[in-house]
Amino acid sequence: MLHIIKSTQALSEATQYISESDELLLIEDAVYAANPQHKDFGQIKGLSTSVLENDLAARGILNRVSPSLRVIPYSGFVSLTVQCEQSLTWN
Known part of the structure; x- marks a missing residue:
């Protein structure tokens, strides 16, 4: 599953449900x-x-x-959504 995180507050909530096989994408204010x-x-x-x-x-x-994180352009965002069967956006 792809977890799209929009804020640091949402990150705190999402990490309770993320498994090791999931992908995490930080966008908007979550990039901090x-x-x-x-x-x-x-x-x-x-x-x-x-x-x-x-x-x-x-x-x-x-x-x-x-350096342990991947910095991706918008095309990488699209690739992640295609790669993962499901996605969930956390506000």
């Missing part, structure tokens, strides 16, 4: 958690996590992303 210095980074550590490049750039934090 991609910074290893962010208080919520520990919640995504060890999970298969992608981060939307345009949202990182819009917030000026493209250079602060953990």
